[in-house]
Amino acid sequence: MSEVAEKVFDLSGQVAVVTGTSRGLGQYLARALAKAGADLVITSRTRESLAEFEAEMKALGRRVVSLELDVRDEASIRRMAEEAQAAFGQIHILVNNAGCNVRKPALDVTWDDWNLVLETNLRGSFFVAQAMARGMIEHGYGRIINIGSVTSVFGYAGLAPYGASRGGIRQLTMSLADDWGRHGVTVNCLAPGWFRTEQNKVMYEDPQWVEYLIERIPVRRPGQPHDLDGAVVFLASEASRYVTGQTLLVDGGISTGAMRATVAKK
Numbered sequence: 001m002s003e004v005a006e007k008v009f010d011l012s013g014q015v016a017v018v019t020g021t022s023r024g025l026g027q028y029l030a031r032a033l034a035k036a037g038a039d040l041v042i043t044s045r046t047r048e049s050l051a052e053f054e055a056e057m058k059a060l061g062r063r064v065v066s067l068e069l070d071v072r073d074e075a076s077i078r079r080m081a082e083e084a085q086a087a088f089g090q091i092h093i094l095v096n097n098a099g100c101n102v103r104k105p106a107l108d109v110t111w112d113d114w115n116l117v118l119e120t121n122l123r124g125s126f127f128v129a130q131a132m133a134r135g136m137i138e139h140g141y142g143r144i145i146n147i148g149s150v151t152s153v154f155g156y157a158g159l160a161p162y163g164a165s166r167g168g169i170r171q172l173t174m175s176l177a178d179d180w181g182r183h184g185v186t187v188n189c190l191a192p193g194w195f196r197t198e199q200n201k202v203m204y205e206d207p208q209w210v211e212y213l214i215e216r217i218p219v220r221r222p223g224q225p226h227d228l229d230g231a232v233v234f235l236a237s238e239a240s241r242y243v244t245g246q247t248l249l250v251d252g253g254i255s256t257g258a259m260r261a262t263v264a265k266k
Contacts, residue, residue, distance in 0.1 A: 008239040012037030015088040016236065017080075019069060019128060020098030022049035024197045025147070028225035029095050029232050034062045036233045038093065041084045043069035063088075071098045071124025081131035090139050093236045094132045096125040096146045099165075101200075106160045114161050121165035126172055129187070133180055142185035145235045146173050150193045150251050166191075170247050177245030186244035188235050193251025195223035218253035227252075 016033045020026040022044035030040055034057050042057070042064060044050050050066040057064045065087045070076040084091055099121045102113040129144050136142025151163040152170040173189040180187060194213055196204050203209055204222075214220055231250050234240050249255050 009233055009237045010037055011093070011233070011237060014092040014236075015039045015041065015084075015090065016093035016095060017041040017043070017084055017091055017132060018095040018097055019043045019071065021053060022046075025192065025195065025225065025228070026095075026097040027053055028228060029097060029147075030057070032226075032229040032232050033093065033095070033236055034060050035229075036237070038236070039063040039088065041065050041067060041087065041091070043067050043080060043098070045070050069098070069128075071128055072119050074127060077124075077127050077131050081128075081135070084132075085135050090141075091132055091135055092141060093143045094129060094136075094145065095232065095236075096128055096144065098124060098128075099147065101159070101162045103158050103162075103200075105158055109160055117161035118165050118168075121162070122168040122172065125169060129172075129176060133176075133185055136185045137180065137183040140184040142180070142183075143236045143240070144176065144180075144185060144187040145232060146187065146189045148173075148189040148191035148247060150191060150249060150255060152189065152191045152247060153249070153255060173247065174245045181244050186235075186240065188240070188244060189247040190228070190231055190235060191247050191249045191251070192228060193217070193223055193249065193254050195225065195227075216254055217251075218256060221252065223250065223252060 011033060016038040018026055018030040021030050021042035030042055034040055039062050040057055042050050047066050047068055054064050054066050067080050067083050069080040100117060102117055125146055146169050148169045149166040151159055152166040155163050170189050173187050177187040228250055231248055
């Protein structure tokens with residue numbers, strides 16, 4: 001890697017808050033930032049669930065603080081932001097990753113299902129971003145990365161609340177980018193395609209569904225966690241200093257058109 005590339009992607013001396021890091025993609029995103037040099041604030045609803053990952057990150061030589069956070073609780077968000085800033089002073093990066101899903105036909109979605117998903121994924125992301133942006137604006141620098149999904153731009157049956165929340169994340173990203181860009185804070189949306197996670201692992205146990213999925217992905221495989229490393233480091237670093245309000249799809253090309261495989265067979 002050239003000296004220029006090393007400099008613009010280097011996160012040494014910076015602190016990243018990554019929400020929802022007890023498992024899954026949250027841990028992979030946090031690990032990528034740590035390997036690029038960032039110290040970490042990792043969060044979950046229980047600190048116990050973070051212990052193993054905290055030890056792993058400290059073994060890399062990173063400073064790590066584990067904090068409790070329930071993104072559906074305003075007081076919890078406020079408390080986490082205060083504790084993070086007390087521990088490190090300045091927070092440079094936020095990855096808004098905490099989320100949930102309820103997978104049901106639209107006619108079976110309940111009032112509580114809808115509230116759970118929208119309050120967690122959309123309302124929670126906004127108020128965590130707001131809490132962390134106050135300090136970023138004060139220091140004149142920040143990188144906020146909201147985690148969206150391919151459902152931020154495409155609709156899928158059985159995912160009405162989830163798709164609504166992720167589509168909202170895309171719109172929220174653009175609004176916050178316009179609000180905070182003048183203060184040195186960029187806001188972007190990282191939108192993974194089909195990656196195997198705790199939320200969808202049952203689907204990957206169906207070989208027919210996996211075959212159906214792979215036929216529609218131009219690179220012919222589902223996403224692997226390391227496929228997100230470059231994108232999250234890019235959006236967190238100086239390399240993206242003139243990029244804001246954007247949705248970066250990391251999806252193997254499925255967003256080029258879900259009907260591609262079907263048409264190609266005819």
